[in-house]
Amino acid sequence: MSSPNPWIGIIMTRSLKTIPMIIVLAILIGCAASGESVRIDPTVRLTVEFYDAHWNGLEIPVSGQCGDCGGMGNSPALRIRGLPAEANEVIVEFNDLRIPDLAEYGGHGSLAVATGGRDWVVLPSVREESMSLPVGVRCVHKHRCVVYGHRAGAYKAPCGCGQGNEYVAVIKAVRRSGEDTVVLAVTEFALGIF
Numbered sequence: 001m002s003s004p005n006p007w008i009g010i011i012m013t014r015s016l017k018t019i020p021m022i023i024v025l026a027i028l029i030g031c032a033a034s035g036e037s038v039r040i041d042p043t044v045r046l047t048v049e050f051y052d053a054h055w056n057g058l059e060i061p062v063s064g065q066c067g068d069c070g071g072m073g074n075s076p077a078l079r080i081r082g083l084p085a086e087a088n089e090v091i092v093e094f095n096d097l098r099i100p101d102l103a104e105y106g107g108h109g110s111l112a113v114a115t116g117g118r119d120w121v122v123l124p125s126v127r128e129e130s131m132s133l134p135v136g137v138r139c140v141h142k143h144r145c146v147v148y149g150h151r152a153g154a155y156k157a158p159c160g161c162g163q164g165n166e167y168v169a170v171i172k173a174v175r176r177s178g179e180d181t182v183v184l185a186v187t188e189f190a191l192g193i194f
Helices: 006-033
Strands: 036-038 047-050 078-081 089-096 110-114 120-123 137-141 166-177 180-193
Touching: 078 089, 078 166, 089 120, 089 137, 110 120
Parallel strands: 036 180
Antiparallel strands: 047 078, 078 120, 089 110, 089 166, 110 137, 166 180
16 A cells, blocks of 8 residues: 655645634734734733623623614623723724624724723713714724614614624724724623623
């Protein structure tokens, strides 16, 4: 019986070694396409907590459910700590993991709040389907739920109406200068099921 071609083993080994490089490259290309570059410090750990007693990360409270499902349509107020000194803004992207079109890049809206030089910020609660935002908060991207018949706005509250949709927020500490944004730290935070 002839032995297998030794070149196949070498190619396979090299391919496996390049997988992490390919993943990093894909992330960087995705960020570049969205106008962001990445310079994450692996020692930075963002801490996120609800600044609103109604939210617990398990189930979306009535105050946080969309108006179409009988809720009040308010986003959770979030406190983010452990920001890198270089960060001048925090971006929060709200996503519904069950719906592919809304599962990333702020499908339910992306909001930002300036750090003011602090190592912590509070993103206040905002009302769904509105562009009227609290002082110091800006809309990075409007929610994409309009394709499902909802009114436009900076944010759309969880609207699974009890179907078990999983909602998360992706929090990014960034250094923003004009149109350039450098991501310095990122974490995902569970909002709850609805």
